[in-house]
Each structure stands twice: as C-alpha cells, then as structure tokens.
Amino acid sequence: MAESSDATAAVTAAPTVLDELLEITAQSLVRTEVAEHYEVIRELGRGKYGHVVLVTHRQRGTPMALKLLPKASTKLHTFLYEYCVALSLATHPAIISMFGIAIESSQYYGFLYEPALHKDLISIIKPRDGIPEPAAKQCAKQLVSALEFIHSRGLVYRDVKPENVLLFDPECRRIKLTDFGLTRPKGTKLKLVAGVIPYTAPELSNTTDAQGVPIDTSLDAWAFGVLLFCLLTGYFPWEQSLPDDPFFEDFMLWQETGLEENLPRHWKRLTAEAALMLRSLLALDPAKRGPVGGALRYVDCPWRLEDGCSEGAAVKP
Template identity: 70%
Template sequence: MNLNSGLEATNMLDEMMVLTAQNLSRMEVSDHYTVIKELGRGKYGQVILVIHRQRGTPMALKLLSKMQTKKQNFLYEYCVALSLSAHANIIGMFGIAFESAEHYGFLYEAALQRDLISIIKPREGVPEQAGKQCAKQLVSALEFIHSRGLVYRDVKPENVLLFGRDCQQIKLTDFGLTRPKGTMLKLVSGIIPYTAPELSYSRNGEGVPIDFTLDAWAFGVLLFCLMTGYFPFEKTLLSDPFFDDYVVWQETGNSEDLSRHWKKLTTEAMDMLSKLMALNPTERSPVGKALKYLDCSWRVDNWRAIEGLD
C-alpha cells in the first residue's frame, strides 16, 4: 500500500489508534520482564533494556509517564512505529503495548551496539565508507516513511541505532515527532542545526504545512556531521555567523567565507549538501538524490592536514 497523501496516513493511524486502545492490556513491568539497565532518558520518559522472563528475549522498553503524557500521544507514537516497522532500516516492533499504574509502554528490538552519535568522532566524523553505508540506508528508510504520507521530523544521530560495526546495518527509531504530510506546524521554539530555516522565523502565529523537505534538510546536516565531526552551524538564524555565511554561499555561490570545516569536502559533496539544504524548500532535492553521489569522493585527500590532525 502506497500512501501518498497525508490525509490517508491520518485516517489509517486514527483507525490503528482506536483498535490499539480497545486492546491495550494492563500490567506491571515486573510481571513479565526483568529490568537490566536504562538505555536512555528523555523529557517525557525513558528506554530500558529488559529480558522477557519466559522467553529470555532482550527487548527495549519505552516507558512514558502518565503524569506527562496524554494517552492519545502514546497511542499515536506506538501506531506510527508499528506501521513503519516492516522496513529493514526502521526499528522492529513486538506489537506489545500496555499501561501500568504509572506508565504507558511499548516494546521494540534492542540495539546493543548503541547509536550513531557514539561513533562520530569530534573533528573527524566517521570513515567515509561507513558514512556512505549509513546514508544509503537512511535514504531507504526515509523514502519508505515518505511513501506512507509521513514526515519523520527527527533526523539526528541519536535516533539512528547501530546493528553492526561501521554502520553495516542501521535503523531509525523514535517516531514521537512524525506527522502526516501537510500537518500545520507553528514556529518551533528550540532551533537547532536540524531545524529547517522555514521553521525558524516568526509568522505571526501562522503555521507552516510540513513537507518531506524538512527531512531532506536534516538529512543534509546529518551527512555534514558524518563527514566532518562538526555541525555546519548551531542555529538556522542569521544571528549565527556560520549560518549567515552559509546563506551567502547559497545566494551568491561564493564559498570563501564558509567555515574551515567545509574545506574538507569535495566539490561533489558540497554540491550534494547545497541541494539537500537549499534555503528555499521548493528547491530542496529529495533525500534519494544523495544516492547519485555515492560513487564520488566526499572528503578531500588531505582533510586531516586541513584539520591539523596529522
């Protein structure tokens, strides 16, 4: 089934949420699982590694506090993840969702090799071949999400889980921000490098209909991190001098003032990023266009000398 419209995606998820709510079981974690350790913690909940008591299967359990999470939001995130989990580069789900006295929870496959951020070396990034391997799989995952009428909206290394060394297999996780294409999104408060510039400027309270181009921007920023070990800028605001220099390059083609981190990149890699990260979302290339650059070198031969790492 190919869901090209956000409306179809919305209708499908609404139906899944109703059915899931009707069949949501009540239990305490300790009834069926042995807690091993915490894998991560966020604003609204935590992820813990558990072992199924009878089967001995290691699983990742996401727990969301009932005090801070609406039931509908929990059901939505679970159903989005479940609807996408058949893809090889998206985290697998066990189809188990429940509520306890204090939490909502669901289970998915555990990534015992950690996440992408754990292998990005500051000032270096990752080996070029590993970066390309990661890029190819991310394109596949994002194109699948887009084919379902959804915008992922959370491309960042922390959400890319490793299932093998050197990015042999990666999987996207965390679908709390994923929304159907066309959803109106207001100005975001926490502006970070992954935030597309069209979301960074005030519009008198008016929203912006989200599109797949948001993921293209964030994907470009992620590729820059993989290749350099740096962010291209801290914020997508002109008050950030590195972003201001990027805007000048985009508008004039003059790359002289770009930060030195860009100097490690080949002409082909810069061309790829300039298209994924076009300031005008209507001119942004889809994520799949990155595949045509896989046969090109992404880093110049003497990048270590440029960074003073020799």
C-alpha cells in the same frame, strides 16, 4: 502517473489509517506492571520524555527494548500515537522492528521493540572527525531508504538526528531509525514550539505565522543534510539556522553565490561532490531543496578531503 496517484492517496489516507490504529490499540492496551512479565537488565537510553531499558521476558527469555513514558507527564493519545506510527512503519528493514505489545502500568505507558546493543549513531561520531567515510555512506543509503518509505506513507519524520539512528554493528552496515513521536502527516500545520537547533530548517526557524507552516518532506531533507555534514566532519555546520549565527551567515552567502571562494572555511574538508550534495539538501528555499534520495547520486564519489580545515561546533555524544 500511477505512482503519482498512489503517492497522493497515501498522503490523503495517512491520518485516517493512524486514527483507526489508535482506536484499536487503545482498546487492546495491556495493563500490567513491568516486573510481572519482564526482568530489567539495564538502561539503554534516556531522553527528555522517557527512557528505554533492556529487558528479557521472564518465561521466554527473549531480549527486548522497552520504551517507558511517565504517565504523569504523557497523555495517553501522545503515547498511542507514537506507538501506532512506529508500528505502521516497522516493516521497513531500516526502521526499528516492533513486537506489537503496548502496556500500561501504574506509572508508565510502554511498548516493546527490538534492542540495538551497539547504541546509536551519536556514540560513534568523533568530535571534529566524524565517522569513517564508508560507514557514513552506509548510513546515507539506509536512511534514504527509510525516509523515502516514510514519505511514501504520506508522513514527515521530523526528527532526523544521530541520536535516533540505532546501530546493530559498529561499521553501520545495519542501522535503524527510531523515535516517531514527532512524525506527522504531510501538510500538518506546525509552529516552532522549541528553540532553534542545527537540524531546524530555516522556514521553521524564521516563521512568524500564527497558523503554522504546512510541513512537507523538505524538512527531512534539511535535517538529513545536517546529519551527513556531522558524519563527515564531527561538528555542526552551524549552531542555529538563523542569520545572526555567523556560521549560518557564511553558508547563506555561499548558497546565494555558489562560488568556491565563498565556501565556508569549515566546509573545506569536503570534496566538491559532497559540497554539491549538501548544497542541494540544504537549499534555503524549501521549494528548491533536493529530495533525500538525491544523495544516492553521490555515494560512488569521494566525500572527504583528508587535509581540510576542522573548525566548527563539535558534535558531542
């Protein structure tokens, strides 16, 4: 009963804690040009909203990753929110560590965190092959721990995908989640504002509610299931979680019947245990969807058959 009360308190407190941290950070934002204190070594990554560069501190020589978001296309509140969420979660070993430094230059907002020099998970997924099963299980265990930690803080991560899993060694013994721009408190009402992608849960893909859908941790369970499928096969289970996608239509039939004869053809390289694990994480009804931690029940079972079919939309770095 105490654990349940603590979890409820965390969900209730999440928006208040973030608001307080936002206010404090806005007052202590360091105004400086990047070149004054940091030497840019090379670019580590680039996304839709900004880019990340490897820098060293000019006096101390400390290597750091610096995420830069253009002021021309980024609201100050948006930047501060992402930074504060990341800062509030950074104590977990499978979440990126922060240096606690947020800056504003003439052109950018930025913050500094530990650099991951082995790139991200998408860089090692071989199309139509995936990654070695031991590495996939290492990823699963660490991601479950990170996501459960985020959920315990009353938050939903909302951006589980290989690009947001940073590698600190090639065998995935040490990985970390990054990029918290989409993270929101549980219960926040959200509408689908972008196109449907493989990681989009069906309750968001098909929503017509103008008020939006109250989000919960089942969204992360769905995306986590899709990510595990990609790690084990090297391709997406479908391109869109919509009935008019033939791969998703086949999956819906199997989910409804549970019959082995209805298992989609491109799932046949998975063991029965792996299929059961994913069937739970990818339950069509979010109320029946298993939690991310359910994957841990299967880590001692084999997940992949070596002679299965390889047919689907390949995951490309």
